[in-house]
Amino acid sequence: MGKTNGESFAASLVLLIVDSPSWADEIRAQLMRSGYVLSVVTTEDEARNLLEQQRPDAIVTLTMDAKWHPSHAFGASFDSANRPLQVLVTEQMGAVTADQPADLVLAPSPHHVAYQLHTLLRLRAENLKLRRHLQEVDEEARRLSEQLLVQKRSSNEIEILKNAIVRNVSHELKTPLLQVKSAVSLLSEDPGNTKLIEYAVDATARLESLVKNITLLGGSLDINLGPVIVRDAIEYSRRNLRRIWQHKSDADRIAVVLQENLPPVLADKQGLSTVLQLLMDNALKFSKDVVEVSANQFGDQVCIAVRDRGIGIAREQLGEIFESFYQVDSSSTRRYGGTGVGLAIVRLILDRHGTGIAVDSHQGKGSTFSFLLPAVKL
Numbered sequence: 189m190g191k192t193n194g195e196s197f198a199a200s201l202v203l204l205i206v207d208s209p210s211w212a213d214e215i216r217a218q219l220m221r222s223g224y225v226l227s228v229v230t231t232e233d234e235a236r237n238l239l240e241q242q243r244p245d246a247i248v249t250l251t252m253d254a255k256w257h258p259s260h261a262f263g264a265s266f267d268s269a270n271r272p273l274q275v276l277v278t279e280q281m282g283a284v285t286a287d288q289p290a291d292l293v294l295a296p297s298p299h300h301v302a303y304q305l306h307t308l309l310r311l312r313a314e315n316l317k318l319r320r321h322l323q324e325v326d327e328e329a330r331r332l333s334e335q336l337l338v339q340k341r342s343s344n345e346i347e348i349l350k351n352a353i354v355r356n357v358s359h360e361l362k363t364p365l366l367q368v369k370s371a372v373s374l375l376s377e378d379p380g381n382t383k384l385i386e387y388a389v390d391a392t393a394r395l396e397s398l399v400k401n402i403t404l405l406g407g408s409l410d411i412n413l414g415p416v417i418v419r420d421a422i423e424y425s426r427r428n429l430r431r432i433w434q435h436k437s438d439a440d441r442i443a444v445v446l447q448e449n450l451p452p453v454l455a456d457k458q459g460l461s462t463v464l465q466l467l468m469d470n471a472l473k474f475s476k477d478v479v480e481v482s483a484n485q486f487g488d489q490v491c492i493a494v495r496d497r498g499i500g501i502a503r504e505q506l507g508e509i510f511e512s513f514y515q516v517d518s519s520s521t522r523r524y525g526g527t528g529v530g531l532a533i534v535r536l537i538l539d540r541h542g543t544g545i546a547v548d549s550h551q552g553k554g555s556t557f558s559f560l561l562p563a564v565k566l
């Protein structure tokens with residue numbers, strides 16, 4: 189420990205006594221009294237050997253010869269911020285030349301040497317602390333700018349999706365509208381035509397689904413994160429499904445399996461409910477069996493999964509299903525309802541939560557869609 193005026197800090201020194209000056213012992217004794225940990229050597233080679241084993245704070249060379257230089261730099265293997273300080277103590281201060289590599293040259297006055305050493309080491313320790321702090325600030329700034337980039341990317345994607353929807357929506361709405369219109373006018377001439385009735389009902393379902401998705405999209409992009417109880421979000425989505433799901437009783441096929449003592453998740457309540465609603469809607473549509481919604485904690489995250497045992501998705505289609513207006517089967521709308529926007533919305537909402545969606549699916553066996561959210565510590 190180096191000590192001056194009651195202040196102290198850990199410091200170790202290599203004391204290199206080159207040509208046994210008469211005042212060396214006094215300086216050595218003063219440094220010991222000041223609490224430094226000293227390793228005393230008498231040759232450059234010994235000093236270098238020590239440097240390979242230790243990381244001293246300073247090398248203090250005591251010599252009568254003011255022109256004394258180490259044959260090559262001490263501490264060359266340390267990085268510049270960590271290298272030991274080099275202090276030369278000599279009685280011929282006036283003869284010291286500008287090429288002297290020492291950081292500090294001092295006259296052989298024991299108190300003065302101890303005091304200067306202490307001041308310099310303390311300043312260096314503070315400098316190091318400041319550097320470390322600056323590094324942390326730098327890292328934080330980098331992290332924030334990365335986060336900003338992700339948000340920017342996500343808002344760009346939202347722009348792209350919004351534009352795609354605006355571009356497609358008039359077309360998407362026009363087609364079923366025209367179909368309903370022509371079916372209704374034909375029905376007025378041929379009221380019993382069941383084919384026409386079916387046609388009109390299909391087109392109406394497509395219109396309804398489009399309107400539903402656009403409404404969901406509109407309501408889900410403002411993300412306000414807070415603790416959300418997963419069971420509440422699932423129940424809320426199930427109630428919504430019951431209200432809009434064509435076959436209301438299908439919502440009874442949903443089984444909720446939650447781990448005991450599941451913590452709340454950090455999410456936007458509306459956004460999470462929309463994600464769950466869209467995933468459950470698909471799972472019910474594309475299967476006839478039980479749909480399992482589960483949530484389990486893994487470390488500081490919660491994995492939420494929606495699993496069905498339905499028709500599944502071919503491997504080569506898995507990359508595409510998250511694109512807006514994409515449907516694996518072009519007759520999907522007619523057969524299952526939907527418009528191909530749901531999973532694009534799911535991806536966007538989760539992206540705004542800083543998470544993604546995983547899908548595991550096998551044709552004819554079923555699909556599992558899952559995502560991670562941070563657990564809230566209670």
Ligand code: ADP
Nearest residue numbers: 470471474500509515516526527528529530531
């Ligand atoms: P849609 O409104 O058509 O359901 P989505 O974007 O939600 O639109 O889904 C896109 C396509 O991905 C669907 O048309 C379907 O082909 C496929 N898909 C989504 N979820 C499932 C699932 N659980 N099982 C089988 N196929 C699915």
